[in-house]
Amino acid sequence: MEINITSRETIKPLLPTPNENKTHKLCLFDVFQQNFYFPIILFYHKTKDMQGFSQVSTQLKKSLSEALSIFYPLAGRRSDFFNINCNDEGAFYIEASLNFTIEEFINPPKLEFLNKLLPCEPNKTQPFQQVLPQLLIQVNIFKCGGIAICLCNLHTMLDACSCCAFLKTWSSLCKGLPKEEISQPDFSSASSFFPPRNIFGVRDGVLNIKPGLNKEKNCTTTRFLFNTNAINELMPMSENDETSSKTTCYQALSTFICKHMAMACMEEYSSCDCTRPVVVVHVVDIRRRMGEPFSQDSIGNLLWPIVLNYDKINMNTDVKDLVRIMREGIGKFTKELFLRMQSDAGFLWSDECGELMHEGLVEKNPIVLVFTSWVNIGFNELDFGWGKPLWLALRGGNQETMPNATVFMETKEGIEAWVTMEQKNMAILENNVDFSRFALLNPSALNIKFI
CATH class of the missing domain: 3.30.559.10 (Chloramphenicol acetyltransferase-like domain)
Structure with missing residues (x-):
């Protein structure tokens, strides 16, 4: 399989994060997580509602910028063991083209090639001292016009449910839903109810x-x-x-x-x-x-x-x-x-x-x-304007x-x-x-x- 990276850029929030939200406090259970990216891959075939890829690309990046204004910690970087600096540095965004049709790729599924669709090596533990983006995205365009939207999510503050909440917001914005239908994330309950603690000396296990x-x-x-x-x-x-x-x-x-x-x-x-x-x-x-x-x-x-x-x-x-x-x-x-x-x-x-x-x-x-x-x-319900995913994959x-x-x-x-x-x-x-x-x-x- 040939894959050609066509662009790399950083997508920043459409609006700057307000000063009162510049620091996001992690919760107790965030502190226990290892420092690695977990993946999710969403496959969509080309439909009559999907325009040429240049328009799709513009739509994805614009709505991603809007989504990062709502999910502002995802555009930040971890500043210490307990906090994320919401400094609007943005999410890494890659586009790539493949010499496969989407049907050739998933019938039967080419599992051995899945990691090539991802923006980084998944589930590889990184040192905590390394400052990493919270979100890496790679959008792959198949030669038939279908696409695979691939995310690698840093486990610092996202679990699968949180990742899906972000994707619901991004896909809703991309689809053009009115503001009142865009769900808003709750960033405060986890850290307020379960504040972070130094876990040094916790019982072995x-x-x-x-x-x-x-x-x-x-x-x-x-x-x-x-x-x-x-x-x-x-x-x-x-x-x-x-x-x-x-x-x-x-x-x-x-x-x-x-x-x-x-x-x-x-x-x-x-x-x-x-x-x-x-x-x-x-x-x-x-x-x-x-x-x-x-x-x-x-x-x-x-x-x-x-x-x-x-x-x-x-x-x-x-x-x-x-x-x-x-x-x-x-x-x-x-x-x-x-x-x-x-x-x-x-x-x-x-x-x-x-x-x-x-x-x-x-x-x-x-x-x-x-x-x-x-x-x-809810991963299988994510509609960016072209219908629900054909298939979900990991790695x-x-x-x-x-x-x-x-x-x-x-x-x-x-x-x-x-x-x-x-x-x-x-x-x-x-x-x-x-x-x-x-x-x-x-x-x-x-x-x-x-x-």
């Missing part, structure tokens, strides 16, 4: 994992599709007769994938007597658990990693048992617990927090698996990054699981007969009609 364990490795990202039939078959297999609670789609998929990812990671250790504990981290949205004052427009990393210990997991482990452990573990993280974090400045240093984070397992070189869901956030190919992470996204056929693992372990997972019975590996059919 997933929140403060030792450098030797927190090592980037040569990984590959693969897309698996769980279509409606697979989901309908997996859900009853995950139900527990002892409880009346229905298993959710997320519970069924994450535990099923967790079991097989763990087995793939363990296979290289099968010749030794030792068994590694499996730690599963579910990154959950605090907004949904807290309610007011938070909403989908509350900006910040309003996330918490719920840590579960799956002891002695093996191929005979029943997914029902994993669902039970998951429910019990996640059930401990109630609104009341987050209120304690807010009111008790010492909670993060407490034995109770250490126990919740399973700090003792850090010394046992655990296999750490991370799961998060971007389902129902692909090989890169140095943290292994064993899964992100769920919705698609017309069901749920896509974007799984990142070390290459040798990914090969084991892909060849697992029980896993591939339900998980379609990079299927060619995206159920997309090209006009």
